[in-house]
Amino acid sequence: MGRWTEAATAARSAGPPATPLPLSATSLGCGATMASSEEDGTNGGASEASEEKEATGRRRRLGFLATAWLTFYNIAMTAGWLVLAIAMVRFYMEKGTHRGLYKSIQKTLKFFQTFALLEIVHCLIGIVPTSVLVTGVQVSSRIFMVWLVTHSIKPVQNEESVVLFLVSWTVTEITRYSFYTFSLLDHLPYFIKWARYNFFIILYPVGVAGELLTIYAALPYVKKTGMFSIRLPNKYNVSFDYYYFLLITMASYIPLFPQLYFHMLRQRRKVLHGEVIIEKDD
Amino acid sequence: MKHYEVEILDAKTREKLCFLDKVEPQATIAEIKNLFTKTHPQWYPARQSLRLDPKGRSLKDEDVLQKLPVGTTATLYFRDLGAQISWVTVFLTEYAGPLFIYLLFYFRVPFIYGHKYDFTSSRHSVVHLACICHSFHYVKRLLETLFVHRFSHGTMPLRNIFKNCTYYWGFAAWMAYYINHPLYTPPTYGAQQVKLALAIFVICQLGNFSIHMALRDLRPAGSKTRKIPYPTKNPFTWLFLLVSCPNYTYEVGSWIGFAIMTQCLPVALFSLVGFTQMTIWAKGKHRSYLKEFRDYPPLRMPIVPFLL
Numbered sequence: 001m002g003r004w005t006e007a008a009t010a011a012r013s014a015g016p017p018a019t020p021l022p023l024s025a026t027s028l029g030c031g032a033t034m035a036s037s038e039e040d041g042t043n044g045g046a047s048e049a050s051e052e053k054e055a056t057g058r059r060r061r062l063g064f065l066a067t068a069w070l071t072f073y074n075i076a077m078t079a080g081w082l083v084l085a086i087a088m089v090r091f092y093m094e095k096g097t098h099r100g101l102y103k104s105i106q107k108t109l110k111f112f113q114t115f116a117l118l119e120i121v122h123c124l125i126g127i128v129p130t131s132v133l134v135t136g137v138q139v140s141s142r143i144f145m146v147w148l149v150t151h152s153i154k155p156v157q158n159e160e161s162v163v164l165f166l167v168s169w170t171v172t173e174i175t176r177y178s179f180y181t182f183s184l185l186d187h188l189p190y191f192i193k194w195a196r197y198n199f200f201i202i203l204y205p206v207g208v209a210g211e212l213l214t215i216y217a218a219l220p221y222v223k224k225t226g227m228f229s230i231r232l233p234n235k236y237n238v239s240f241d242y243y244y245f246l247l248i249t250m251a252s253y254i255p256l257f258p259q260l261y262f263h264m265l266r267q268r269r270k271v272l273h274g275e276v277i278i279e280k281d282d
Numbered sequence: 283m284k285h286y287e288v289e290i291l292d293a294k295t296r297e298k299l300c301f302l303d304k305v306e307p308q309a310t311i312a313e314i315k316n317l318f319t320k321t322h323p324q325w326y327p328a329r330q331s332l333r334l335d336p337k338g339r340s341l342k343d344e345d346v347l348q349k350l351p352v353g354t355t356a357t358l359y360f361r362d363l364g365a366q367i368s369w370v371t372v373f374l375t376e377y378a379g380p381l382f383i384y385l386l387f388y389f390r391v392p393f394i395y396g397h398k399y400d401f402t403s404s405r406h407s408v409v410h411l412a413c414i415c416h417s418f419h420y421v422k423r424l425l426e427t428l429f430v431h432r433f434s435h436g437t438m439p440l441r442n443i444f445k446n447c448t449y450y451w452g453f454a455a456w457m458a459y460y461i462n463h464p465l466y467t468p469p470t471y472g473a474q475q476v477k478l479a480l481a482i483f484v485i486c487q488l489g490n491f492s493i494h495m496a497l498r499d500l501r502p503a504g505s506k507t508r509k510i511p512y513p514t515k516n517p518f519t520w521l522f523l524l525v526s527c528p529n530y531t532y533e534v535g536s537w538i539g540f541a542i543m544t545q546c547l548p549v550a551l552f553s554l555v556g557f558t559q560m561t562i563w564a565k566g567k568h569r570s571y572l573k574e575f576r577d578y579p580p581l582r583m584p585i586v587p588f589l590l
Contacts, residue, residue, distance in 0.1 A: 233465035238547035 066127040071184045073118065078177040080112035085170045088163075102150060102157040102166070109166070113146050142169075144249075145211055152227070153218040161217060165210025168203045175199055197268040204264070208257055215246055222246060286347055286354050290318055293336040293359035305347060312343035314358070328366040328437040332358045366437035373427040376446045380454030381420040387458035388413045399464045406468045408476050412461050412544050415483055416454075419536065422491065430494050432501050453552045461544050469545040482539030489532035492518035497529070510575050523579075524587035526568040530560040531585055561585050 062070070087105050092098065102109075116139050122128040123135045145165070150157055175195045182188040222228075228242035286307055290300040300321050305314065315327035331340040334350065336359045347356065388409075392400045404410065460466065469475040496519045500509050513520045521528035537553035564584035571578050583590060 232460075232463060233467050235467055235470060235545070236547040237460040237463070237467055237545060239460070 062127060067184060070122070070127060071181065073122075074177045074181040074184065077112060077115070078174060078181055080108070080115070081170055081173040081177065084108050084112065084166075085174060088166065088170065098160060098163045099158045102162050105166075106151070106157075110146055110151065113142050113169075116142065145214075148228075149215060149218055153221055155221050156214055156218045159214055159217045161210045161213030163210070165207045165214065168207030168210060171199060172203050172207070194272070197272050200264055200268075204261055208253060212250055212253060215250055219243065219246060284354060286352075286356055288314060288347070288356045288358060290332070290358050290360050293333065293361045296336075299360055307346075307348035309347045310343060311341045311345045311347075314347070315343070318360070325360075325362060326366075329363045331361040331363050333361070334358065363439065365440035367440045367443055368437050369433045369435060370427060372438060372443045372446060373431075374424060375443060376450045377420050377423045377427065379447055379451040381417055381424070383451055383454045384413065384416050384420075384458040387455070387462040390462065390464075394459070395464055402464070404462060404464075404466065406466060408468050408543065409461060409466060411476065411480065412540070415480070415540060415543070416458075419487065419540075422487065426491070426494055430498050432498055432503065432505075453548070453555075457544075457546060457548045457552060460546050460548055467545070469543070475545070476543055479539045479541075479543030483536055483543065484539075486532040486535035486539060489518040489521065490529055490536065492516045493521070493529040493532060496522075508574065510571065510578060521587075522582075524582060525564075526571055526582050526584050527560070527564040530564050531587075534560060534585075561590060 084105055087108065088101060091101050091104050095101075119128070120132060120136050120139055123130050123132040128135075150162060156162065175192065179188070179192050179196045182192055223243045226242075228240070228245075230238060230240045232239050284307065285303070286305040286309070288302040288305050289298060290302075291297065292299055300318050302314065302317050305317075311332055312327065315330045315332065318330060318332075319326055327343075333340050334352070334357075338359075340361075341350070341358070350356065387394060390399050390402055469479075496514055496516070497511060500511055501507055511522055513522045518532075519528070521531060525531050534553060534557045537549070537556060541549040541553050561584065568582070568584035
């Protein structure tokens, strides 16, 4: 994918530390949360691939208001996902089971994950130098997972796979948002950087597995109820089968996941180990 | 006559790839590319990008060595553009697909709809009309590719053919599936709606063709000159007064007409996607015109009069 190569190229020209960040280990969702990645540390979370801003790494001079807002945003999101994490741990400690876990945290999850839509706006107005498209795709895939799968398909809420991706997302987001927060405050502890560039190695596949298994578990219910589907005949001569849509979504993980995963690995080598990687020309 | 020496280095690795001595001062970049191909036959001229600076712009084929800011030993940097395919080939392939694919659905070839519908015909007249319009549209495009258009570039990257064909063929199949479906529902306002839609479609097809001809006449055969297009005696070209790319305006119009005619949501979506892409192209073209011509008519917008 040219996009990723370009991102890496941009990363190279940017030079170390504040370089474009690798995709954080978030899970996929609809084929693309994959990159709940980063950009260059100044921002409220969006993806890396700042392909448009070639001069990545050059700290954009953000206005005071923008910096203040982004700092607030990132702190709030870190706090939100921390609350989620604690709620999940407490639930499991009290109940000893994952059944009912989703139900107990769903309001908080929906609130904070939906709030992340703002990250698209951040890119649109330019206070975050990342591609609107990539951020849009990432956030959309999360929204898809939360609202169109777990919220809408009640029978899957007690599946173990849900816990799998919830844990992955939670750890990833806490790491990611605290990374941004500290970057904005210009005091980035090494361990946060380390976490950000290492956790994904496990979290990413785990998250993907959780998401895929959850969608898979939802299939029989979707097929039986015909939910979210439009049948012929109708006035606008169109049809939509949510069941097949889900199948296609699952299939899309196959080409997308490896690409993003390996891209993240390359970014990691660059940022943590200062490797110089020559990208193949597109 | 002093001869030049030309050395060609890889833009990324700076490796010396080729050294040409005794190059004529009036040699063009095209000729140098041909010489380079002799030593590296896998890099045919179309996939070569030669530049004065590794990160700079590509030199044009017509550029003359003598006129470039180089000494008598010129250093050029080479970048491989990847496998190339001719524009004509891409256009022919991407347009032939929809023509053929739509007909598969129209004739209800087996395995698309249920067995009992194989090779049956729709009882709605609008379905037949739609087939004629869709087919006419793509036949027109094929003929224009062969006889009308004069392309600035000879080739484009090979991967584009896969991308473009997926887009055209995919959408054609998607639209055709619904329009020719046994459960197709004709337009709500009946014959009135179809007539209006047909009028829009025909006008826009004529308009689009007129613009293509006007653009062709702007540029002599075999040349790559660029001039500001102006309205001609043909009323369809008068849209040039208001937009830079009336061919795109008419194209969107045609598809809107087709969408109204078939009252099919996938057609509307195809029109929307096409409009988005053409707007991007039109804005780019408009910007190029503005940059290149100081006296560019200020009233013109890229694609939609007064608006966009």
